[in-house]
Amino acid sequence: MPTVEIDGRKLEVEDGTTVIQAADRLGIEIPHYCWHPGLPIAGNCRMCLVDIEKSPKLQIACNTRVTDGMAVHTTNEKTRTAQKAVLEFLLINHPIDCPVCDQAGECKLQEYYMDYDRQRSRFPLPAKVHKKKAKPIGPLVMLDQERCVLCSRCVRFVDEVTHTSELAFYERGDHVELDLAPGKVLDNPYSGNVVDICPVGALTSRDFRFRARVWYLERTDSVCGACANGCNVELYHREGRIYRFQPRFNPAVNQYWMCDAGRLSYRDLQGEGRLAQPLVRGESAFVPSAWDAALHATGRRLSELARSHAPGAIGLILSAQSPNEEVYLLRRLAVQLGATVAAISWSPLDAYEDDFLIKADKNPNTQGLVLQGLAPDGAVDALIAAAARGELAALVLHRTDLTAWRDGDAVRAALERVPYLVVLDTDQRESAQFADTVLPIGTYAESDGTFTNQLRRVQRFRAAVPPPDEARPGWKALAELLSVVTGEPAFARAEAVFAALAAESAPFGGLSHESIGGEGRPAGEQSGR
Numbered sequence: 001m002p003t004v005e006i007d008g009r010k011l012e013v014e015d016g017t018t019v020i021q022a023a024d025r026l027g028i029e030i031p032h033y034c035w036h037p038g039l040p041i042a043g044n045c046r047m048c049l050v051d052i053e054k055s056p057k058l059q060i061a062c063n064t065r066v067t068d069g070m071a072v073h074t075t076n077e078k079t080r081t082a083q084k085a086v087l088e089f090l091l092i093n094h095p096i097d098c099p100v101c102d103q104a105g106e107c108k109l110q111e112y113y114m115d116y117d118r119q120r121s122r123f124p125l126p127a128k129v130h131k132k133k134a135k136p137i138g139p140l141v142m143l144d145q146e147r148c149v150l151c152s153r154c155v156r157f158v159d160e161v162t163h164t165s166e167l168a169f170y171e172r173g174d175h176v177e178l179d180l181a182p183g184k185v186l187d188n189p190y191s192g193n194v195v196d197i198c199p200v201g202a203l204t205s206r207d208f209r210f211r212a213r214v215w216y217l218e219r220t221d222s223v224c225g226a227c228a229n230g231c232n233v234e235l236y237h238r239e240g241r242i243y244r245f246q247p248r249f250n251p252a253v254n255q256y257w258m259c260d261a262g263r264l265s266y267r268d269l270q271g272e273g274r275l276a277q278p279l280v281r282g283e284s285a286f287v288p289s290a291w292d293a294a295l296h297a298t299g300r301r302l303s304e305l306a307r308s309h310a311p312g313a314i315g316l317i318l319s320a321q322s323p324n325e326e327v328y329l330l331r332r333l334a335v336q337l338g339a340t341v342a343a344i345s346w347s348p349l350d351a352y353e354d355d356f357l358i359k360a361d362k363n364p365n366t367q368g369l370v371l372q373g374l375a376p377d378g379a380v381d382a383l384i385a386a387a388a389r390g391e392l393a394a395l396v397l398h399r400t401d402l403t404a405w406r407d408g409d410a411v412r413a414a415l416e417r418v419p420y421l422v423v424l425d426t427d428q429r430e431s432a433q434f435a436d437t438v439l440p441i442g443t444y445a446e447s448d449g450t451f452t453n454q455l456r457r458v459q460r461f462r463a464a465v466p467p468p469d470e471a472r473p474g475w476k477a478l479a480e481l482l483s484v485v486t487g488e489p490a491f492a493r494a495e496a497v498f499a500a501l502a503a504e505s506a507p508f509g510g511l512s513h514e515s516i517g518g519e520g521r522p523a524g525e526q527s528g529r
């Protein structure tokens with residue numbers, strides 16, 4: 001294994017490691033535009049030039065492999081002069097757009113100019129070459145050719161990752177411009193990633209641009225809940241509103257990428273129809289209720305019905321939209337009530353999938369249900385049939401709009417025959433119209449918890465924004481309902497619920513929110529299953 005010295009610090013690295021990677025491991029940033037760890041090396045921007053002892057000329061750090069005994073300088077005068085010169089060159093034809101550019105705050109031209117350049121342009125303003133501005137090139141992406149530094153990251157992404165080749169360079173010299181390939185539009189299922197990897201404001205998101213300055217936004221680590229792949233994401237939010245999803249690197253799940261459907265799925269988390277406070281059926285309409293009153297009335301009524309009926313007279317249906325913690329609490333509730341539990345994992349019949357990230361299962365936690373012994377099967381239909389026959393004393397629906405997922409008329413008729421229907425959901429959906437009690441709960445962006453993805457990797461998400469108005473995180477609502485039924489203290493935190501799950505369920509054994517960390521852990525790893 002070769003040893004390299006960078007800015008006086010020594011490091012042993014594996015054969016094949018490049019200078020930029022070795023420096024990164026030492027915490028030394030070498031400025032770069034074209035290099036991206038998820039793409040093949042292009043070596044065209046020259047921003048990463050470094051001084052390597054015994055080499056007559058400066059070398060690019062992104063495409064120079066470390067050799068034993070190599071000594072590299074990333075901040076000496078030769079390197080600084082080169083960095084300054086490259087930036088001056090890149091900025092010759094750059095428009096004076098910064099005050100109105102939506103990349104401000106995360107633009108590598110702005111940042112490197114301040115860090116490595118800081119000189120006045122010697123190029124006369126009227127002589128700048130002008131190119132097309134604000135050109136939509138796909139449903140998600142806006143192109144500003146003048147801002148492009150020709151790094152080719154986006155071109156390599158569509159050539160090497162999606163293999164769709166919508167983008168290419170045209171013309172020569174300072175007239176080179178990025179554009180769509182003839183007859184093409186950038187609308188592949190992963191098109192939004194080019195916005196993330198463009199180091200400057202040449203490619204911006206048509207969904208996000210001009211909606212918020214990034215320095216006002218907070219970030220929270222999360223997991224996309226729009227399909228079973230569970231891509232790791234960062235939620236950007238401010239004052240309770242989510243503004244965008246961006247992929248978060250996880251080599252075991254999504255590398256650096258995410259799909260467009262997942263990227264836009266943040267909108268579904270804050271739609272217009274959110275349930276905002278507990279509702280209890282009155283004489284002719286729903287009446288808003290305080291949480292404590294609604295929980296106590298619901299818990300007591302379910303307990304009474306359980307006592308006065310044979311086991312199985314209460315049904316409980318939950319969906320694979322429910323995090324592991326909620327599944328656990330619902331199972332505990334079912335044991336207390338002698339209830340029959342049925343799980344549903346619904347996706348459209350024609351749901352899109354591919355051999356990269358996107359899965360046909362549009363639920364984030366189908367495997368979490370399976371690992372807790374609740375494989376989605378015919379039990380839901382059996383419960384609906386029992387309800388239709390008037391055999392159920394009560395039914396609890398958790399994150400489940402049955403009318404949308406099964407034959408609507410049959411389900412409506414069945415729900416009408418349920419004497420006591422409790423619905424816990426995030427949004428006002430049709431099933432809730434038949435309910436006696438509606439408890440408003442948060443989305444996964446509003447709660448701590450975990451999902452188990454299609455590879456049975458348990459992944460953690462964190463509360464980014466609060467639930468609207470009176471709504472509560474799902475685990476909290478269930479923990480309190482369980483407490484009313486059992487008379488025992490309620491779980492105070494989602495971590496404690498997960499700890500109880502891990503203590504009783506072998507696939508989750510040995511795991512905790514803390515040990516799952518930012519990258520997730522395979523279920524069954526500790527227990528050997």
Ligand code: SF4
Pocket residue numbers: 147148149150151152153154155178197198199200202203
């Ligand atoms: S548009 Fe952005 S990513 Fe594409 S070549 Fe230009 S600067 Fe690079």
Ligand code: SF4
Pocket residue numbers: 224225226227228229230231254258259260261262263357358359
């Ligand atoms: S592939 Fe699935 S989990 Fe990943 S971003 Fe898309 S919808 Fe979300």
Ligand code: FES
Pocket residue numbers: 031032033034035042043044045046047048049060061062063
């Ligand atoms: S990052 Fe090395 S040449 Fe562009």
